[in-house]
Amino acid sequence: MKADIITIGDEILIGQITDTNSVFIAEKLNNSGFEIRQITSVADTKEHIFEVLDEVSKYTDLVVITGGLGPTEDDLTKQTLADYFGSKLILNEDVLEDVKQFVRNKGFTLNERNIKQAEIPDNCKIIRNKNGTAAGMWFEKDDTVFISMPAVPFEMKEMFEVRVLPLLKEKFKLPKVIHKNILTYGFPESSLAEKLSDWEQNLHSKISLAYLPSPERIRLRLSMICDTEEKAEKILDTEVQKLKNIIGENIFGCGAGFLQDSLAEILNEKNITVSTAESCTSGNIARLITSVPGSSSYFKGGIAAYSNDVKTALLKVSEETLEKYGAVSKEVVEQMVKGQLELFNTDYGIAVSGIAGPDGGTEEKPVGTTWIAVGNKEKIIAKKYTFGTRRLLNVRFASTRAMDNLRRFILGFDIN
Amino acid sequence: MKADIITIGDEILIGQITDTNSVFIAEKLNNSGFEIRQITSVADTKEHIFEVLDEVSKYTDLVVITGGLGPTEDDLTKQTLADYFGSKLILNEDVLEDVKQFVRNKGFTLNERNIKQAEIPDNCKIIRNKNGTAAGMWFEKDDTVFISMPAVPFEMKEMFEVRVLPLLKEKFKLPKVIHKNILTYGFPESSLAEKLSDWEQNLHSKISLAYLPSPERIRLRLSMICDTEEKAEKILDTEVQKLKNIIGENIFGCGAGFLQDSLAEILNEKNITVSTAESCTSGNIARLITSVPGSSSYFKGGIAAYSNDVKTALLKVSEETLEKYGAVSKEVVEQMVKGQLELFNTDYGIAVSGIAGPDGGTEEKPVGTTWIAVGNKEKIIAKKYTFGTRRLLNVRFASTRAMDNLRRFILGFDIN
Numbered sequence: 001m002k003a004d005i006i007t008i009g010d011e012i013l014i015g016q017i018t019d020t021n022s023v024f025i026a027e028k029l030n031n032s033g034f035e036i037r038q039i040t041s042v043a044d045t046k047e048h049i050f051e052v053l054d055e056v057s058k059y060t061d062l063v064v065i066t067g068g069l070g071p072t073e074d075d076l077t078k079q080t081l082a083d084y085f086g087s088k089l090i091l092n093e094d095v096l097e098d099v100k101q102f103v104r105n106k107g108f109t110l111n112e113r114n115i116k117q118a119e120i121p122d123n124c125k126i127i128r129n130k131n132g133t134a135a136g137m138w139f140e141k142d143d144t145v146f147i148s149m150p151a152v153p154f155e156m157k158e159m160f161e162v163r164v165l166p167l168l169k170e171k172f173k174l175p176k177v178i179h180k181n182i183l184t185y186g187f188p189e190s191s192l193a194e195k196l197s198d199w200e201q202n203l204h205s206k207i208s209l210a211y212l213p214s215p216e217r218i219r220l221r222l223s224m225i226c227d228t229e230e231k232a233e234k235i236l237d238t239e240v241q242k243l244k245n246i247i248g249e250n251i252f253g254c255g256a257g258f259l260q261d262s263l264a265e266i267l268n269e270k271n272i273t274v275s276t277a278e279s280c281t282s283g284n285i286a287r288l289i290t291s292v293p294g295s296s297s298y299f300k301g302g303i304a305a306y307s308n309d310v311k312t313a314l315l316k317v318s319e320e321t322l323e324k325y326g327a328v329s330k331e332v333v334e335q336m337v338k339g340q341l342e343l344f345n346t347d348y349g350i351a352v353s354g355i356a357g358p359d360g361g362t363e364e365k366p367v368g369t370t371w372i373a374v375g376n377k378e379k380i381i382a383k384k385y386t387f388g389t390r391r392l393l394n395v396r397f398a399s400t401r402a403m404d405n406l407r408r409f410i411l412g413f414d415i416n
Numbered sequence: 417m418k419a420d421i422i423t424i425g426d427e428i429l430i431g432q433i434t435d436t437n438s439v440f441i442a443e444k445l446n447n448s449g450f451e452i453r454q455i456t457s458v459a460d461t462k463e464h465i466f467e468v469l470d471e472v473s474k475y476t477d478l479v480v481i482t483g484g485l486g487p488t489e490d491d492l493t494k495q496t497l498a499d500y501f502g503s504k505l506i507l508n509e510d511v512l513e514d515v516k517q518f519v520r521n522k523g524f525t526l527n528e529r530n531i532k533q534a535e536i537p538d539n540c541k542i543i544r545n546k547n548g549t550a551a552g553m554w555f556e557k558d559d560t561v562f563i564s565m566p567a568v569p570f571e572m573k574e575m576f577e578v579r580v581l582p583l584l585k586e587k588f589k590l591p592k593v594i595h596k597n598i599l600t601y602g603f604p605e606s607s608l609a610e611k612l613s614d615w616e617q618n619l620h621s622k623i624s625l626a627y628l629p630s631p632e633r634i635r636l637r638l639s640m641i642c643d644t645e646e647k648a649e650k651i652l653d654t655e656v657q658k659l660k661n662i663i664g665e666n667i668f669g670c671g672a673g674f675l676q677d678s679l680a681e682i683l684n685e686k687n688i689t690v691s692t693a694e695s696c697t698s699g700n701i702a703r704l705i706t707s708v709p710g711s712s713s714y715f716k717g718g719i720a721a722y723s724n725d726v727k728t729a730l731l732k733v734s735e736e737t738l739e740k741y742g743a744v745s746k747e748v749v750e751q752m753v754k755g756q757l758e759l760f761n762t763d764y765g766i767a768v769s770g771i772a773g774p775d776g777g778t779e780e781k782p783v784g785t786t787w788i789a790v791g792n793k794e795k796i797i798a799k800k801y802t803f804g805t806r807r808l809l810n811v812r813f814a815s816t817r818a819m820d821n822l823r824r825f826i827l828g829f830d831i832n
Contacts, residue, residue: 010626011626011628011637012439012442012455013442013446013452013453013454013455014442014443014446014452014639015438015439015440015441015442015443015444015445015446015452016443016628016637017439017628018434018435018436018439019434019435019438019439019455020434022431022435022457023428023431023433023434023435024431025431026428026429026430026431027430027431027432028431029431030429030430030431036429036430036431037429037458037459037464038429038456038457038458038464038468039428039429039435039456039457040454040455040456040457041438041454041455041456042453042454043453048453048454052454055471070605070627070629071605071606071609072605072606072609072627073609073616074625074626074627105802105804106604107801107802108604108607111606111607111610112610113606113609113610114606117606131804131806133606152629152630154631154806154809210430210432212432276699276720278699281703282699282702282703282705282706282715282718283692283694283698283699283700283701283702283703283706283718283720284699284703285699286698286699286720286722287697287698287699287700287703287720287811289698290698290699290720290722291807291808291811293773293774293775293807294775295722296722296723299698299722299723300722300723300725300726301719301720301721301722301723301725301726301730302698302699302719302720302722303717303718303719303720304692304699304702304703304706304717304718304719304720305717306702306706306711306712306715306716306717306718307712307715307716307717309716309717309761310716310717310760313759314717314730314759343729343730344726345725357709358709359709359710391707391709392707395703395707
């Protein structure tokens with residue numbers, strides 16, 4: 001089955017925003033067995049949308065459209081689709097109820113524009129939206145399915161995953177594709193590829209492999225088109241086991257999670273509490289750890305110890321140490337671990353101090369230099385890293401590395 | 417002048433990578449006065465590329481293509497373009513020299529694949545590449561210009577800015593476009609649109625307006641095509657002034673920033689220090705504030721006060737208050753502000769306590785209920801909000817709202 005994605009909006013065409021919606025949709029469609037033929041971004045003008053719909057529907061079975069459904073004057077997609085599919089807009093009571101509910105929850109008053117959001121083409125299937133005022137629409141014409149969704153990412157994502165995908169799986173006879181995601185951390189992509197090259201060359205011929213790298217992890221995706229799920233699962237499991245034999249300690253999970261999710265499992269299982277003391281990452285690790293629902297069972301609290309005063313007053317880092325070794329040093333992060341274990345009365349602690357940049361670097365300690373310590377009352381391990389020159393990326397690198405180091409510490413693995 | 421962008425590569429179509437090249441090219445073209453008609457992502461197959469080139473050249477004056485120029489088997493674009501423009505590949509000595517130089521600089525040995533990179537269609541203008549082995553190509557056919565560039569972002573970016581853009585400005589007679597970005601917070605999109613509808617209807621006829629919403633802000637973009645920059649700047653400034661008269665307090669900046677950037681300016685200018693005490697946002701506000709380079713001049717530190725123990729021990733929230741009103745209450749966030757001003761010795765403090773979800777909600781305090789307080793030693797203002805049901809979004813909403821409340825507090829605006 002072939003699918004096209006169309007994203008509508010001037011902001012994409014003038015390069016003001018990156019189109020991440022199409023990435024999300026493409027991955028989900030691909031995982032479900034669709035072959036994505038083309039992604040097209042167009043302006044919200046009737047003539048152009050007509051042309052593109054005419055053109056792509058020559059080649060494709062499914063067209064997923066995002067954007068142009070907002071309440072403002074420049075959002076013309078709904079009327080355009082109504083015209084294209086020969087229908088007219090009528091007020092839909094269900095959608096109006098959703099809109100009213102949404103507006104009420106937000107504490108706003110219903111206005112004319114909100115009500116207009118409930119006017120829907122009379123020949124489409126409605127896809128409800130619980131996170132915004134623009135409903136999704138499902139049209140069919142000449143054997144092609146057209147789905148229109150709002151462009152606000154969190155509205156679109158939930159709508160697509162929870163409501164649209166199940167309908168698509170009902171409508172289309174899709175090949176079965178089984179995916180296994182293996183989440184790794186610690187090797188850069190080229191080293192990982194080298195380490196896995198033998199395994200990769202001997203992979204079962206029906207399995208395709210993709211490397212999906214980001215600063216937080218490299219996800220390895222194994223995909224297999226199959227007739228029977230059970231048999232494919234077995235073959236995939238065998239390959240995953242081989243992978244574990246090669247890079248076991250660098251695999252922190254499978255599925256869709258991040259290091260904080262894997263850490264959550266470990267901490268819950270072992271009934272361990274943690275805290276954080278962060279200088280350059282300034283709350284980012286605390287935020288990531290608590291992004292996991294239920295994290296209050298193992299996370300007590302953290303300090304964003306941005307100034308040296310906070311390091312000495314709250315974390316009991318000695319002024320002497322700060323003066324002698326500087327805030328970005330082994331000695332300081334070690335004391336930051338000790339101090340927080342006292343302060344928060346936790347079992348384990350994470351401490352980070354680094355030069356995030358763009359300023360503050362020296363010849364000896366260039367921008368990107370970061371000390372990370374993890375430990376408990378018995379033992380603390382501190383390591384130095386030299387990340388890059390970009391501030392926000394350095395914070396991401398340091399935060400992920402710190403969580404991985406804690407994972408390794410608790411599991412008894414080496415920390416590099 | 418109309419322009420199309422075509423990005424070639426399977427990795428975009430299966431959702432493996434985000435297409436950032438087209439964002440870069442679109443912005444540069446738009447700033448140079450081109451109107452981007454469409455961005456199209458396709459697989460590297462001859463048939464599909466032929467179809468797309470035929471289709472887009474019906475409508476457009478310029479087609480910028482990236483991708484498919486690598487040295488591996490799956491990169492077919494160069495041969496495809498040679499076929500499309502009726503030419504054949506011949507070894508080009510200049511390009512071969514660039515390739516040799518590049519390979520030598522990297523410390524590699526020249527191989528067969530490298531040499532093949534110097535084979536170029538015989539009827540194109542060559543665009544040299546100093547950062548890689550794939551040369552760019554400039555074709556012309558039936559009044560349309562076609563430019564092909566490699567997809568490696570840093571190779572493409574330099575090639576496009578340094579070599580392609582000047583050639584385009586010579587070739588095409590382009591209009592001038594001026595953009596103004598106004599950053600707003602506090603009104604949902606529909607209310608903002610309603611508030612601005614009179615102003616919008618009376619906008620200068622040559623100005624186009626776009627709403628670019630996200631949980632952190634609504635960006636209003638005014639664009640004007642003009643002959644003389646000075647005149648356009650004046651007209652745009654007049655419209656921006658009118659806008660300020662309508663929603664002045666909700667405008668926190670212009671350009672590309674976020675609330676933390678606007679806050680940085682205010683705090684620096686007024687020489688004010690701040691701290692944070694965060695329960696449900698657990699470090700996210702501290703992270704956002706310190707995402708701005710130089711934030712150490714006004715940010716001292718913060719507490720992720722996740723457990724009640726931390727609230728009482730560090731922030732001196734009274735146990736009685738916690739018991740009587742609960743952690744998510746006016747009284748507690750007020751005490752969290754007071755406590756942190758003592759603890760960090762700062763001028764202003766931000767405190768947040770809420771139920772981020774998915775669990776922990778009650779009938780009286782459903783998921784999303786959040787108290788935010790900002791203040792100094794003289795005065796504290798606490799407000800209650802009811803955000804949504806999604807944990808990570810609630811954290812984003814609360815963090816942005818808290819920073820805006822501090823901005824409003826310092827500037828003497830009402831806090832809603």
